[in-house]
Amino acid sequence: VCFHETVEALHLGTLMAAHGYFFPISDHVLTLKDDGTFYRFQTPYFWPSNCWEPENTDYAVYLCKRTMQNKARLELADYEAESLARLQRAFARKWEFIFMQAEAQAKVDKKRDKIERKILDSQERAFWDVHRPVPGCVNTTEVDIKKSSRMRNPHKTRKIKYWQIQLDRHRLKMSKVADSLLSYTEQYLEYDPFLVPPDPSNPWLSDDTTFWELEASKEPSQQRVKRWGFGMDEALKDPVGREQFLKFLESEFSSENLRFWLAVEDLKKRPIREVPSRVQEIWQEFLAPGAPSAINLDSKSYDKTTQNVKEPGRYTFEDAQEHIYKLMKSDSYPRFIRSSAYQELLQAKKKVMVLCYPF
Structure with missing residues (x-):
């Protein structure tokens, strides 16, 4: 990557923003623009590298909590209002429990300092913009980052192939190997002149010419x-x-x-x-x-x-x-x-x- 090129820098920044590592303060679309927009770094707790897999019930609690806070900056966007209505129908039987959770979280938020509350609200909103993105935006959480990284890691791939080959190899117990070696040794014992005198004997070491006679006869x-x-x-x-x-x-x-x-x-x-x-x-x-x-x-x-x-x-x-x-x-x-x-x-x-x- 050439960081001296504005296009390359914007591309890298957009990828980081799309994965939720920093976000625009006043926009739901997670992208990097070269126009003076203010951005805020995401708290490490909400980083996607923590392998978050939030449930729809968690999203319902978050949207329900937003409706309880009479703040212009916390008003639901059209797509969020539609999502809330859909979730309310889906979880009709346990909606009372979801509402109670949202109410409890809203009470805790009210006790926080105003600036701290604003920052936490923006960070939580950015977290859900990653996991429940605006319609038309790329969903970067469809593929697990760590799994994808492991799949593309050539060293890991080589190790996996190596262990697969090792698993496929025919292995024997040491007792079987020893039995096989003993059997082979016993079978070829009579062909080892150091252990068993050759028959017929070596004519260069004895006066017996039987070996030469057998060779001459081709028998x-x-x-x-x-x-x-x-x-x-x-x-x-x-x-x-x-x-x-x-x-x-x-x-x-x-x-x-x-x-x-x-x-x-x-x-x-x-x-x-x-x-x-x-x-x-x-x-x-x-x-x-x-x-x-x-x-x-x-x-x-x-x-x-x-x-x-x-x-x-x-x-x-x-x-x-x-x-x-x-x-x-x-x-x-x-x-x-x-x-x-x-x-x-x-x-x-x-x-x-x-x-x-x-x-």
Whole structure:
């Protein structure tokens, strides 16, 4: 705000007057004019920051009290007289009680000093001009100032969003976390060479060459095959696990999801100059209308991917890949683990281990 500009200063002053922080002494319209009008500051008791919410009965008492005081300055304006008549009809059953309250307040006012009474009358009138404004004037009390300020406070908004995220987070009891950690440790215990001697042993530390022989034959060890059953990530991390998983899906004529996932993983490792052409190849094979190996995507992921293809990059298919990963994890992978192919592979490795180490 530029306070050197008269227009800006008048605008700011009018806003303060409209909210009742100061008021013209002889006018019901709460505005600031550059014409020599006298103004008076409102007492802090009547400030809107105190969150006043006066009832219609309070307004009726105030108007009724005004009619009891034979002062020209306290005469009711036309709109106030209409409001009084309307309130008298609305509160007909308890009007006697309202009248008694107004009479009691008027008696108290008469005991005050003349100047003090004038000031208090003007302050009370200004208070009601804010909460029951002249017809055609803006009602500044329709929205709570403090609530409005809190709603617009960016710091508060950030804190609210933060706590909402915290509430939505999946939380576990410490006992559950400890059980999960113990279970994970026990599951992977035999794969930690510091805790359990590797089988077969490390050929660089012993004279046993079984490890090299297994690697040369491309046959996975029993430990490797067993590890594929821990989760889909374990199967996908192991080259032989990926190969066996793919063979199983090909036997069921449903390998397009895994081939798409592997193609996207390969895309992320390609040189940047090859990325645009590779993106188009993946699109034509798996996602384009009439694609030979079409995959099943939800509309949201498909629309996002369609937009991304226009500006190809290594992560163009990120949303589609995530969707396909979830599909495989919930459907294809459990079928692979339950399949006879995996069970036979696991049992075959166990038999080999028994034959090699009968004792």
